[in-house]
Amino acid sequence: MSAPARPSPGTARPYEFPAVHRHALANGLRLVVAPMPRLPLVTVLALVDAGAATEATGREGIATLTARTLAEGAGALDGATLTARFESLGTAFDGSADWDSSLARLTVTRSRLEAAFALFAEVLTQPTFPEADVARRRDERLAELAQQLAEPRGLADERFSGFLHARECRYARDLAGTAHSVADLDAAAVRAFHAAHYGPRTTTVVVVGDITPEAAQRLAEQAFGGWTGGRAPAPMPAPRAAREGRRLVVVEKAEAPQSELRVGHIGVPRAHPDYLPIVVMNGILGGLFSSRINLNLRERHAFTYGASSGYDWRRGAGPFVVSTAVKSEVTDRAVAEILREIDAMRTAAPTASEVSLATEYLAGVFPIRYETTAAVAGALAGATMFGLPAEWFSTYRARIRAVTPDDVLAAARAHLDPARALVLAVGDAAVIEGPLAALGIAPVERHASEDDPAEAP
Amino acid sequence: MMRIPVETTTLPNGLRVILSRDHATPVVAVNLWYHVGSANEREGRTGFAHLFEHMLFQGSAQVAANEHFELVQRAGGTLNGSTWLDRTNYYETLPSHHLELALWLEADRMARLLPAMTQEKLDTQRDVVKNERRWSVDNQPYGTWWERLPALCFPPAHPFHHSLIGSMEHLTAASLDDVAEFFRTYYTPDNAVLTICGDFEASAARAMVERQFGAIPRGNGRPPLPDLTLPPTFGEWKREVVEDAVVAPRLFLAFRIPPAGDDAWYAASLLGAVLGTGEGSRLSRALVREQQLASEATAFTFDLAKGSDLLVCDVTARPGVAAATLEAAVVAEIDRLLRDGVTAEERARALALYETAWVSGIQSVGARADKLSQFATYRGDAALVNDEPARHAAVGVDAMVDFARARLQPTNRASLLYVPRAVAGVAA
Numbered sequence: 056m057s058a059p060a061r062p063s064p065g066t067a068r069p070y071e072f073p074a075v076h077r078h079a080l081a082n083g084l085r086l087v088v089a090p091m092p093r094l095p096l097v098t099v100l101a102l103v104d105a106g107a108a109t110e111a112t113g114r115e116g117i118a119t120l121t122a123r124t125l126a127e128g129a130g131a132l133d134g135a136t137l138t139a140r141f142e143s144l145g146t147a148f149d150g151s152a153d154w155d156s157s158l159a160r161l162t163v164t165r166s167r168l169e170a171a172f173a174l175f176a177e178v179l180t181q182p183t184f185p186e187a188d189v190a191r192r193r194d195e196r197l198a199e200l201a202q203q204l205a206e207p208r209g210l211a212d213e214r215f216s217g218f219l220h221a222r223e224c225r226y227a228r229d230l231a232g233t234a235h236s237v238a239d240l241d242a243a244a245v246r247a248f249h250a251a252h253y254g255p256r257t258t259t260v261v262v263v264g265d266i267t268p269e270a271a272q273r274l275a276e277q278a279f280g281g282w283t284g285g286r287a288p289a290p291m292p293a294p295r296a297a298r299e300g301r302r303l304v305v306v307e308k309a310e311a312p313q314s315e316l317r318v319g320h321i322g323v324p325r326a327h328p329d330y331l332p333i334v335v336m337n338g339i340l341g342g343l344f345s346s347r348i349n350l351n352l353r354e355r356h357a358f359t360y361g362a363s364s365g366y367d368w369r370r371g372a373g374p375f376v377v378s379t380a381v382k383s384e385v386t387d388r389a390v391a392e393i394l395r396e397i398d399a400m401r402t403a404a405p406t407a408s409e410v411s412l413a414t415e416y417l418a419g420v421f422p423i424r425y426e427t428t429a430a431v432a433g434a435l436a437g438a439t440m441f442g443l444p445a446e447w448f449s450t451y452r453a454r455i456r457a458v459t460p461d462d463v464l465a466a467a468r469a470h471l472d473p474a475r476a477l478v479l480a481v482g483d484a485a486v487i488e489g490p491l492a493a494l495g496i497a498p499v500e501r502h503a504s505e506d507d508p509a510e511a512p
Numbered sequence: 513m514m515r516i517p518v519e520t521t522t523l524p525n526g527l528r529v530i531l532s533r534d535h536a537t538p539v540v541a542v543n544l545w546y547h548v549g550s551a552n553e554r555e556g557r558t559g560f561a562h563l564f565e566h567m568l569f570q571g572s573a574q575v576a577a578n579e580h581f582e583l584v585q586r587a588g589g590t591l592n593g594s595t596w597l598d599r600t601n602y603y604e605t606l607p608s609h610h611l612e613l614a615l616w617l618e619a620d621r622m623a624r625l626l627p628a629m630t631q632e633k634l635d636t637q638r639d640v641v642k643n644e645r646r647w648s649v650d651n652q653p654y655g656t657w658w659e660r661l662p663a664l665c666f667p668p669a670h671p672f673h674h675s676l677i678g679s680m681e682h683l684t685a686a687s688l689d690d691v692a693e694f695f696r697t698y699y700t701p702d703n704a705v706l707t708i709c710g711d712f713e714a715s716a717a718r719a720m721v722e723r724q725f726g727a728i729p730r731g732n733g734r735p736p737l738p739d740l741t742l743p744p745t746f747g748e749w750k751r752e753v754v755e756d757a758v759v760a761p762r763l764f765l766a767f768r769i770p771p772a773g774d775d776a777w778y779a780a781s782l783l784g785a786v787l788g789t790g791e792g793s794r795l796s797r798a799l800v801r802e803q804q805l806a807s808e809a810t811a812f813t814f815d816l817a818k819g820s821d822l823l824v825c826d827v828t829a830r831p832g833v834a835a836a837t838l839e840a841a842v843v844a845e846i847d848r849l850l851r852d853g854v855t856a857e858e859r860a861r862a863l864a865l866y867e868t869a870w871v872s873g874i875q876s877v878g879a880r881a882d883k884l885s886q887f888a889t890y891r892g893d894a895a896l897v898n899d900e901p902a903r904h905a906a907v908g909v910d911a912m913v914d915f916a917r918a919r920l921q922p923t924n925r926a927s928l929l930y931v932p933r934a935v936a937g938v939a940a
Contacts, residue, residue: 058574058624059724062616064587065609068538068711093536094514096871135801138792143857145864147790164868191804198760198807198830205653205759313646345582354578357639360647380647382639412586419588419607422537426876 070422072448073431076268084255084279087435088271089263091428095165097264098428099172101179102436105252106155107230108371109288113239115225116232120192120240121248122150122157127188129178134188137178144171148178154230154369156440157253162429165265169274176278179258182249189242196237200229207308208380210504211315211481217508218304219321219374219477221295226371227509235510254285259439264428291371296321297508301474303497305488306481306504314386314482318393319376320475325368325441332466333366335458338413339405340364340396340467341377345412347396352379358389370441375471383483387490390478394496397473404464418452514871516880518895519714520888525730526702529721530884530894532709534877540710541605542614543881544622545889547705548698549598550678551671551737551818559641559678560686562595564694566637568602569593573624577633580617587613590878597662597672598737598818599889605878608711612720615708619724622704625695631688638683645677653758654930664752665766665822665926671737672816700731705888709881740819742768745924753835755933760807761835763842764928765825767919772817773891779907779915780823784811785862786854786912787845788825792861795825798845805833805841817890823919835931846920853913866904 073089080086107118126141126148127134141148146163159179163171203209213229220227228236260279262271323333334342341348341364352362358381367373377397381389425431438447480487484501492499502508519531550561571577584591589606591614604614649655659675666673706725708717746768769780788795788811795809809827816822825846829838874880888894 057727058620059616061574062612062720064613065611067607067609070538070607093534094871094875096868096875135792135797138790138797139857139861142790142792143861143864145866145868147865162868162872164871167864191801194804194830195800195807201759201831202653202807202828205757207651311651313643313651343585345578345585350578353640354636357636358643360640360644380643380651382643382646412582415588416585420590421588422607423539423588423590423605423876423878426537426539427872428875429872 072425073263075435075445078268078272080255080276080280082255082280082282084275084282085259085439086272086275087259087261087439088266088268089431089435090267091263091431092265095265096162096428097165097168097262097266098160098162098432099175100158100160100261100432100436101175102259102261102439103157103253104257104287105157105248107152108154108225108291108369110225112223113236114244115228115236116196117240117244117248118152118157119231120189120196120237121245122152122159124184124189124192124245125150125159125182126178127192128183128185129181133185137174140174141171146171148175152230154371154373158436160429160432168266172274173278179253180279180282184242184245184249186242189245193237193240196231197234199231200234200237204504207311207313207315207481210306210308211317211479214304214306214481214508215317215319215376215477215479216374218297218302218479219319221297222509224294225291226294226373233507233510250284252285252288255279255282257285257287259436261432261435263432263435294321294371296475299475301497302477303491303499304477304479305484305491305499305501306479307484307501308481308504309483309485311481311483312383313380314383314480314487315380316386316389316393317376317378317479318390318476319374320472320477321372322366322375323470324370324372326370329466329469331454332458332462333470334417335410335413335455336400336463336466337364337366338417339409339463340400343413343416347399348377348393351392351396352381352389356385356388356392358382358385383486386480386482386487387494390480390491391494394473394476397471397476400467401471404460407460410458410460410463414456414458417455421452514874515898516874516884518884520894521718523701523722523726525726525728527725528705528888530705530707530888531714531717532707532880532884533712533714534709535711538608538711539605539877540608540611540708540712541603541877541881542611542618543601543603543707543709543878543885544618545705545885546600546699547598547703547734547889548600549596550674550676551598552698553674556682556685557690558674558682559676560682560690560694561600562676562678563637563641563683563686564691565593565595565600566641567629567634567691568621568625570633570637571628572621573627574620575617575628577628583613583617589614595676597676597816601882601885603878603882605876611708611712611717612724615720615724618706619728622699622701622725623728625699626692629688629691634686634688634691638686642680642683645680649677653756654762656754656756657764657928657930660752660754661764661766661824661928664750664928665746665768667742670742671740697731698734701725701728702730703734705885707881707884707888707894709884710877737818742820744768745919745921746926747923749922750926751929752927753929753931756930758930758932760831760932761829761833761838762930763825763827763835763839765842765846766926766928767823767924769813769821769823769919771819771821772813772815776915777821778903779911780821780919781813782859782862782866782904782907783854783912783916784813784823785865786858787811787849789862789865794845794849795827795842799827799841803841805829805838835929839927839929849916850920854909854916856909859909859912863905867901870901
């Protein structure tokens with residue numbers, strides 16, 4: 056049987072990101088609508104300019120608790136009734152907070168949109184925050200945190216942030232708050248947070264799916280037209296590292312069969328002009344399956360099931376981090392390979408083939424990434440949150456393809472810095488500490504799993 | 513409800529081909545289901561079907577190791593594969609003008625995998641999979657549930673009883689001869705379904721499929737699985753208690769139910785939603801909102817289409833709540849449902865949530881293609897996927913209650929209960 060040769064591609068067909076319509080209500084609320092009429096489905100998302108990054112010290116978790124408690128009572132309806140109403144419309148109200156905003160969203164079939172939208176607005180504008188429900192959501196957050204810290208991946212993420220950032224930096228503590236800060240939150244605090252920051256002037260409503268801009272505007276006028284108030288919190292000061300220079304932290308997890316590794320440092324803010332070259336650079340380093348770090352650690356050395364790198368994009372400079380879980384016995388070798396790959400990225404420009412792999416991937420998957428109403432709504436919310444220009448999505452693919460090997464090298468030299476890397480391993484100290492110390496990259500700081508640098512006296 | 517367009521053909525070599533067009537976005541999904549999974553593993557080779565899936569990314573006659581990933585990503589596409597109890601799937605979504613690349617990659621490994629297999633590649637993937645096991649099972653709180661629950665619910669000789677990810681010992685034992693035998697037995701066109709979904713022209717796609725797959729010879733027929741029929745209930749209350757490094761108890765309460773596709777299965781599916789879909793479900797409302805014993809409560813079916821399926825309630829306690837208290841509270845809700853039945857409002861709520869999930873679940877061409885392959889593989893006709901909303905809607909309150917009274921009884925329960933391991937001097 057003769058084997059057919061690899062086929063050539065056909066002619067690329069044009070792609071357009073859904074058209075975006077913007078409108079402002081008289082009270083200042085911004086409406087963003089993107090019609091996607093393919094299926095009878097609509098995603099509604101409200102973005103409130105009040106994120107976790109601006110929470111006061113000792114009040115960490117207030118944005119998350121507020122968002123999670125919004126649907127526990129509104130107007131004359133209690134939480135159980137609201138939940139039943141949303142669910143009988145085939146949807147659920149999902150309130151959450153991000154570093155830079157609070158978010159509420161739901162996805163509903165077209166025929167139930169009007170009822171769901173009205174209820175959504177009622178919850179956002181007239182929440183009652185009953186004391187018992189705020190207390191329950193607070194206790195659920197404490198349970199969630201306990202589960203997260205019992206899990207090696209969750210513990211590694213948490214401790215990486217904690218050891219990386221200076222104690223006064225908000226990023227040192229979990230987005231949804233710590234055991235210490237959450238324990239002190241109550242209904243009065245939640246009501247005050249909502250009263251101060253939720254309002255038309257801080258809110259953008261994104262509607263994506265089987266709806267016209269005119270119909271969405273009518274719904275928004277009806278539901279949000281009479282809303283008043285809202286002021287954005289003061290921005291967070293630029294994040295600072297806990298210490299200068301390279302650090303090596305071992306968090307003890309006795310008898311763990313694997314080490315959870317995190318290697319990285321403070322990165323750059325989302326609005327940085329080097330954003331696109333950084334994204335391409337990260338794609339070559341660790342953002343794809345075919346990236347250097349994954350091919351090295353997984354396919355060449357079989358140290359791990361997978362290894363990746365990424366920039367956590369926030370308004371402030373979020374962390375750059377390489378994440379993987381490796382067999383305990385090879386922890387030191389894996390760390391050495393990760394540092395070598397970061398260094399290599401800065402030493403020489405990548406080949407044209409590596410750059411085109413990353414750019415063609417990023418440009419090509421763009422339409423695949425935005426097939427769903429929820430994904431498009433999320434992208435438009437992000438664009439609002441970071442103040443991206445209106446043409447961001449329509450020009451993204453061309454601009455990604457314009458990134459060159461020299462751009463990538465310049466981005467690596469400017470934004471990767473192994474000399475200030477925090478290397479953190481959650482694992483069996485008895486097995487991994489000696490070999491890690493022998494790497495000679497930094498003295499080992501050994502901690503028990505309970506040691507929380509952000510809470511230390 | 514929207515209907516997914518379906519066109520089915522079968523090549524002379526037995527490959528079933530499903531075409532489903534949608535020109536909304538210039539992307540296309542290629543999705544290939546092989547009707548083989550961990551259930552087909554021979555004695556002493558648990559985990560092999562999944563290890564074999566990894567080997568399918570190690571190249572074929574015209575494709576170098578890992579080149580499959582690189583070519584698809586360079587084309588601007590996404591890809592992966594997954595292994596389940598009775599099937600293994602491989603899939604790509606790409607810009608639509610790269611459709612034939614994905615077909616060529618899938619055909620090259622279906623036709624000519626073995627020339628590319630080496631001991632070194634097998635050793636590397638064996639270690640990768642062992643790390644996958646450490647990551648997803650051994651070093652995860654509650655991570656063993658996923659092999660303990662089937663082991664508890666299916667009798668030892670049953671093909672669904674043993675671990676899908678496999679034991680370290682059996683992974684170590686896997687050889688290149690096993691790879692060759694498994695490939696020749698199961699990775700044949702007559703044991704596969706190929707779905708293409710998205711932006712393509714039907715005549716061009718049919719020509720590509722014929723060009724890439726037409727010359728691959730038919731296999732020798734898939735060895736049948738043993739009879740998977742089991743009695744309708746467990747006949748007892750099975751129990752297993754596991755001490756683990758966890759901060760709070762967690763209960764998996766399973767019921768044996770008819771296989772997916774059976775009329776009665778739709779009643780089980782809706783009952784599962786009544787019990788555990790959304791915060792307004794029975795378990796969530798009672799245990800999380802009212803009694804505040806649990807931090808999370810859900811229910812789901814495994815969607816097994818052969819022999820029998822499982823309906824599972826998955827409830828995690830708040831830290832500090834005793835395991836026995838958690839279990840008693842969950843059981844009380846089941847018993848209340850048996851005693852008082854289900855209301856019309858509860859049924860309507862479950863159905864509305866199902867409808868939204870169904871439409872949301874067919875938004876991407878990749879998800880849609882996977883459903884079409886699933887229905888073609890399990891039910892013999894991909895178009896039957898379009899009947900799913902109506903079959904759920906056809907279940908009335910009486911049918912749900914009858915089903916609950918037949919299948920949620922104490923003689924058809926299996927409890928897998930995780931409890932925090934006692935630390936020196938600290939009570940669990």
